[in-house]
Amino acid sequence: MSIEVRHIHKQFGAFTALDDVSLAFPDGKLTALLGPSGCGKTTLLRIIAGLEHPDTGQVLLEGQDASRTHVRQRQVGFVFQHYALFKHMTVFENVAFGLRVKPRGRRPDERRIREKVMGLLELVQLDWLADRRPAALSGGQRQRIALARALAVEPRVLLLDEPFGALDAKVRKELRRWLRRLHDELHMTSLFVTHDQEEALEVADEVVIMNKGRVEQQGAPQAVYDTPETAFVYGFLGHVNLFQGRVRDGRLHTGGAAIEMPGLEGAADAAGTAYVRPHDIQIEPLPAGSSADQGLLVNLQRAHAFGPLAQLELRREDTQEIIEVVMPSLEFDRIRAQGHQRFVARPRQARVFLN
Numbered sequence: 001m002s003i004e005v006r007h008i009h010k011q012f013g014a015f016t017a018l019d020d021v022s023l024a025f026p027d028g029k030l031t032a033l034l035g036p037s038g039c040g041k042t043t044l045l046r047i048i049a050g051l052e053h054p055d056t057g058q059v060l061l062e063g064q065d066a067s068r069t070h071v072r073q074r075q076v077g078f079v080f081q082h083y084a085l086f087k088h089m090t091v092f093e094n095v096a097f098g099l100r101v102k103p104r105g106r107r108p109d110e111r112r113i114r115e116k117v118m119g120l121l122e123l124v125q126l127d128w129l130a131d132r133r134p135a136a137l138s139g140g141q142r143q144r145i146a147l148a149r150a151l152a153v154e155p156r157v158l159l160l161d162e163p164f165g166a167l168d169a170k171v172r173k174e175l176r177r178w179l180r181r182l183h184d185e186l187h188m189t190s191l192f193v194t195h196d197q198e199e200a201l202e203v204a205d206e207v208v209i210m211n212k213g214r215v216e217q218q219g220a221p222q223a224v225y226d227t228p229e230t231a232f233v234y235g236f237l238g239h240v241n242l243f244q245g246r247v248r249d250g251r252l253h254t255g256g257a258a259i260e261m262p263g264l265e266g267a268a269d270a271a272g273t274a275y276v277r278p279h280d281i282q283i284e285p286l287p288a289g290s291s292a293d294q295g296l297l298v299n300l301q302r303a304h305a306f307g308p309l310a311q312l313e314l315r316r317e318d319t320q321e322i323i324e325v326v327m328p329s330l331e332f333d334r335i336r337a338q339g340h341q342r343f344v345a346r347p348r349q350a351r352v353f354l355n
């Protein structure tokens with residue numbers, strides 16, 4: 001089922017939590033709502049579920065205005081960060097709960113409930129835990145049971161609010177891969193809230209990046225990462241170096257470097273900032289005392305080389321700012337063997353935003 005929100009506005013007292021948010025979530029896709037703490041992700045999810053009401057704006061489910069539809073009629077499955085399983089019930093009974101509380105006419109019989117619950121426990125690969133109580137499960141297992149419970153009532157959409165937020169990094173990683181595989185099996189329109197960039201980029205078909213109650217960008221993970229539309233998105237997704245400078249003759253001049261500005265060639269002279277990813281900076285050794293025509297003079301401060309990539313911290317000679325460069329470890333080993341400390345750095349690819 002497709003989900004659409006149009007011009008949603010939500011105020012908490014004097015605070016604007018959502019400011020004219022319009023988004024369409026494709027049918028059958030897994031979309032991540034990503035953004036810093038307090039940017040309005042959870043509020044948006046709660047409005048879609050019907051747990052919160054917008055001041056103005058519309059929620060459309062399958063093209064139909066759902067503004068006056070009660071939470072129960074929206075047929076939304078929910079999973080929260082803090083799994084609220086019923087402590088006194090077994091895993092089986094937790095998953096069966098939503099089926100048992102259905103009105104008599106729509107309640108499945110006992111045999112059907114058993115089939116359904118066991119099917120779901122197999123789906124989340126925890127059928128062997130059916131008779132345990134939640135206290136005897138790990139955090140990751142509880143979260144998978146919470147998901148099975150949400151799926152039991154056959155929701156039309158699935159909303160997940162930081163579902164793995166409370167778990168340690170390793171379990172989190174396993175669970176997000178597992179969620180991806182599960183989604184590939186079920187193809188249910190799903191939204192999940194996260195503030196973890198890596199999680200969103202790795203798992204989702206689509207990413208929505210929010211900031212201060214507004215949408216900054218929506219798109220496929222690769223597209224959003226490679227072509228951020230705003231300075232905020234650039235800074236939020238992955239490491240980035242900032243170079244302050246002046247635009248002159250269609251290039252940004254900073255220190256000794258002149259950085260190309262694709263898309264902004266015609267810009268008038270002004271102050272600007274170039275955003276450059278660490279792997280988009282090339283460095284070349286420079287003998288002490290010599291100068292370079294084009295590029296920034298930098299000195300190596302620190303290097304961490306483990307695995308295939310080396311991470312370098314270099315200090316600019318002009319501004320003393322630290323820049324971060326990533327390069328293949330093999331290439332760095334060669335430089336290190338030659339004992340170089342001083343380099344000329346040249347951004348290979350940058351995105352310039354006028355200040």
Ligand SMILES: Nc1ncnc2c1ncn2[C@@H]1O[C@H](COP(=O)(O)OP(=O)(O)OP(=O)(O)O)[C@@H](O)[C@H]1O
Binds near residue numbers: 043
């Ligand atoms: N019921 C409420 N009353 C007052 N303010 C609220 C209420 N709910 C949320 N807020 C405020 O609205 C803002 C957005 O909250 P929201 O929970 O949507 O953010 P979030 O992006 O999900 O953040 P986090 O990642 O920290 O959960 C926050 O500043 C929060 O303090």
